[in-house]
Amino acid sequence: MTDQHISPLDQARILSEALPHMQEYDEETIVIKYGGHAMGAEDTAKAFARDIVLLEQTAINPVVVHGGGPQIATMLKRLGIQSEFAAGLRITDAATIEIVEMVLAGSVNKQIVGYINEAGGKAVGLSGKDGNMVKASKTTRTMVDPDSNIEKAVDLGFVGDPEKVDLTLLNQLIGYELIPVLAPLATSQDGQTLNINADTFAGAIAGALKAKRLLLLTDVPGVLDKSKKLIPDLSIKEARKLIADGTISGGMIPKVETCIYALEQGVQGVVIIDGKTQHAVLLELFTNQGTGTLIHK
Numbered sequence: 001m002t003d004q005h006i007s008p009l010d011q012a013r014i015l016s017e018a019l020p021h022m023q024e025y026d027e028e029t030i031v032i033k034y035g036g037h038a039m040g041a042e043d044t045a046k047a048f049a050r051d052i053v054l055l056e057q058t059a060i061n062p063v064v065v066h067g068g069g070p071q072i073a074t075m076l077k078r079l080g081i082q083s084e085f086a087a088g089l090r091i092t093d094a095a096t097i098e099i100v101e102m103v104l105a106g107s108v109n110k111q112i113v114g115y116i117n118e119a120g121g122k123a124v125g126l127s128g129k130d131g132n133m134v135k136a137s138k139t140t141r142t143m144v145d146p147d148s149n150i151e152k153a154v155d156l157g158f159v160g161d162p163e164k165v166d167l168t169l170l171n172q173l174i175g176y177e178l179i180p181v182l183a184p185l186a187t188s189q190d191g192q193t194l195n196i197n198a199d200t201f202a203g204a205i206a207g208a209l210k211a212k213r214l215l216l217l218t219d220v221p222g223v224l225d226k227s228k229k230l231i232p233d234l235s236i237k238e239a240r241k242l243i244a245d246g247t248i249s250g251g252m253i254p255k256v257e258t259c260i261y262a263l264e265q266g267v268q269g270v271v272i273i274d275g276k277t278q279h280a281v282l283l284e285l286f287t288n289q290g291t292g293t294l295i296h297k
């Protein structure tokens with residue numbers, strides 16, 4: 001696993017340089033959202049799992065929240081079920097929620113758990129339904145109808161916004177040095193399963209845990225400007241402006257909104273980074289080289 005081009009002395013120096021960062025995060029909780037697009041290559045996914053185990057080993061409490069949008073899309077296509085998005089959220093009917101749960105809480109969740117455990121960690125795969133962790137209410141959104149130009153309510157079906165996070169189960173797991181790996185599903189007050197955007201879910205978990213950091217791993221280097229150049233840092237005000245003028249669109253909107261929410265809930269540092277870069281998590285936390293977009297107050 002060691003890089004043949006780095007001398008043993010340099011390896012020791014690199015480890016030593018990580019010490020102040022390890023001390024900064026000692027006993028702190030860090031929420032890492034692993035996006036479906038970032039999960040692509042097996043070697044990167046395994047490197048990600050190793051990074052998570054390394055965090056646990058250095059007395060950090062990692063909590064992983066994963067997505068799986070592309071993986072859901074592949075399964076729906078295979079089954080011949082059409083799927084559409086409104087305001088960046090999947091319109092989820094009764095047939096779709098079954099597949100969403102099967103893919104998220106089943107194959108995707110168990111694969112990440114498997115990789116972390118293979119790397120020597122003790123991951124526990126759950127969804128927000130377990131232990132009544134996340135209660136959600138059905139999402140309501142309005143959109144402007146292009147024909148009439150009138151705002152209309154869109155029925156997104158079984159899609160939810162987190163309302164309440166119960167930390168009992170998560171705190172137990174963290175206390176026993178187990179690594180929670182969470183699929184973004186929740187229960188409504190009347191017991192229905194709801195599909196939650198994984199960024200929104202990660203923000204709710206990070207906010208409730210008062211996490212020290214929230215890392216959102218995606219498939220782009222961070223927030224890009226109109227000429228596709230990386231924006232290294234962004235204030236809440238600037239971020240809102242970029243959403244309003246359309247520079248930030250699609251799946252980047254819930255991501256940036258999650259960052260704003262998490263900051264307002266007291267999470268200290270929130271970044272969007274490229275999860276396709278090997279060891280993106282270690283680079284971000286244990287080196288002085290921030291790689292993606294830092295969003296701040």
Ligand SMILES: Nc1ncnc2c1ncn2[C@@H]1O[C@H](COP(=O)(O)OP(=O)(O)O)[C@@H](O)[C@H]1O
Pocket residue numbers: 034035036037038067069199217218219220222223224225247248249250251252253
């Ligand atoms: N300003 C922007 N900067 C970077 N990405 C953007 C921007 N606006 C829209 N996007 C899109 O957002 C995508 C990331 O969101 P998404 O596909 O939901 O990722 P994930 O699966 O990681 O949650 C990028 O691949 C890109 O196509």
Ligand SMILES: CC(=O)N[C@@H](CCC(=O)OP(=O)(O)O)C(=O)O
Pocket residue numbers: 034035036037066067068069070072088089090100159160184195196197198199251
């Ligand atoms: C309501 C809604 O849109 N839910 C998402 C949940 C998965 C997700 O968010 O995955 P990524 O992070 O990989 O995009 C969906 O069905 O695709």
